[in-house]
Amino acid sequence: MKAGVVYAREDIRYEDRETPKAKKGQVLIKVKYTGICGSDIPRVNGDACHFFPNILGHEFSGTVAELGEGVTSLRVGDRVAGVPLVPCMHCEDCQKGHYSLCKKYRFIGSSEFGSFAEYVVVPEKNVVVFVDNISFEQGAFFEPATVALHGLRSVSYQSGKTVAVLGTGTIGMFVLQWAKIFGAKKVVVFDIEKERLDLGKRLGATEGINTLNPDFMEEAQKQAGTSGFDYVFETAGNTATMKMAFELAGNKAQLGFIGTPTKELCFSVKEWENLNRKELKLTGSWMSYSSPFPGVEWDYTSVYMGLGELKVDDALIFRKIHLSQIADAFKLYQKPGAVKGKILIDSEC
Numbered sequence: 544m545k546a547g548v549v550y551a552r553e554d555i556r557y558e559d560r561e562t563p564k565a566k567k568g569q570v571l572i573k574v575k576y577t578g579i580c581g582s583d584i585p586r587v588n589g590d591a592c593h594f595f596p597n598i599l600g601h602e603f604s605g606t607v608a609e610l611g612e613g614v615t616s617l618r619v620g621d622r623v624a625g626v627p628l629v630p631c632m633h634c635e636d637c638q639k640g641h642y643s644l645c646k647k648y649r650f651i652g653s654s655e656f657g658s659f660a661e662y663v664v665v666p667e668k669n670v671v672v673f674v675d676n677i678s679f680e681q682g683a684f685f686e687p688a689t690v691a692l693h694g695l696r697s698v699s700y701q702s703g704k705t706v707a708v709l710g711t712g713t714i715g716m717f718v719l720q721w722a723k724i725f726g727a728k729k730v731v732v733f734d735i736e737k738e739r740l741d742l743g744k745r746l747g748a749t750e751g752i753n754t755l756n757p758d759f760m761e762e763a764q765k766q767a768g769t770s771g772f773d774y775v776f777e778t779a780g781n782t783a784t785m786k787m788a789f790e791l792a793g794n795k796a797q798l799g800f801i802g803t804p805t806k807e808l809c810f811s812v813k814e815w816e817n818l819n820r821k822e823l824k825l826t827g828s829w830m831s832y833s834s835p836f837p838g839v840e841w842d843y844t845s846v847y848m849g850l851g852e853l854k855v856d857d858a859l860i861f862r863k864i865h866l867s868q869i870a871d872a873f874k875l876y877q878k879p880g881a882v883k884g885k886i887l888i889d890s891e892c
């Protein structure tokens with residue numbers, strides 16, 4: 544088969560590899576599309592890759608090509624989305640169903656070979672079947688959609704409330720949609736790019752507020768009414784948006800931090816004190832799993848995408864790039880801000 548193999552920092556090659564076999568309890572997937580995740584970029588353009596040579600790729604769709612011994616829940620030809628986490632299932636966290644917190648996990652596309660290839664092998668439980676009216680492009684968005692839903696569920700979310708979503712990357716766009724699906728009275732998205740805010744509105748946001756606008760806080764207060772938003776979800780991982788989250792939150796609000804920070808943070812006393820003065824609840828969120836594995840995050844994504852309520856707008860896809868051009872795809876990320884939206888790698892050969 545063909546694969547995009549990482550050999551060293553900034554060295555990813557399109558080459559022939561032996562097609563893997565489905566062993567007992569495993570399935571072989573013929574890959575259609577794989578999204579490049581933010582976490583893949585330092586694995587290629589930085590030093591975050593665990594070993595070499597390696598095949599990355601964990602946000603994927605495809606069809607079941609071969610069943611290993613003992614696999615009963617799937618059929619050859621099933622349209623599936625990949626579930627990348629392989630928890631140990633034995634540690635205390637796994638036994639409690641907190642799979643995202645497992646310390647001895649394997650991860651397809653990082654510690655095990657992933658889907659920047661024509662084929663990938665995964666355990667039987669690591670696929671979710673989807674219906675015909677979900678396209679393979681949409682199927683490659685299951686993983687980020689589940690991350691967003693896990694984040695929403697990290698707070699005790701109730702309908703009829705006001706929601707602020709900070710950052711309109713792929714995760715932010717899904718958080719806003721989940722917030723609507725589960726009955727938000729109002730969802731306001733915040734970003735610095737007009738096109739992304741417009742896309743947010745197209746996907747159901749009540750309002751999009753550009754934080755480059757000096758009066759944006761007043762505008763936000765107007766939208767939130769009374770003391771501030773009931774729920775604030777931070778999806779960018781920027782210091783500025785994290786600080787903003789504390790400002791936008793109303794009294795007794797709940798904050799879900801989904802974005803992963805990449806720089807040291809420093810909060811002034813006044814900024815941090817919001818947490819005390821407003822009696823805020825701050826929760827972090829990591830990955831997208833719950834019990835029974837892989838969790839409702841995956842079930843709901845399959846259901847709501849199938850119903851067309853969870854939308855994968857074409858504008859979420861920045862570009863589709865063939866596997867043979869994977870090195871060029873990663874080069875695009877070297878220019879900050881050049882990639883707007885998700886790049887999908889097309890594995891069809």
Ligand SMILES: [Zn+2]
Pocket residue numbers: 580581582601602686
């Ligand atoms: Zn990812």
Ligand SMILES: [Zn+2]
Pocket residue numbers: 630631632633634635636637638645646647648
């Ligand atoms: Zn475990």
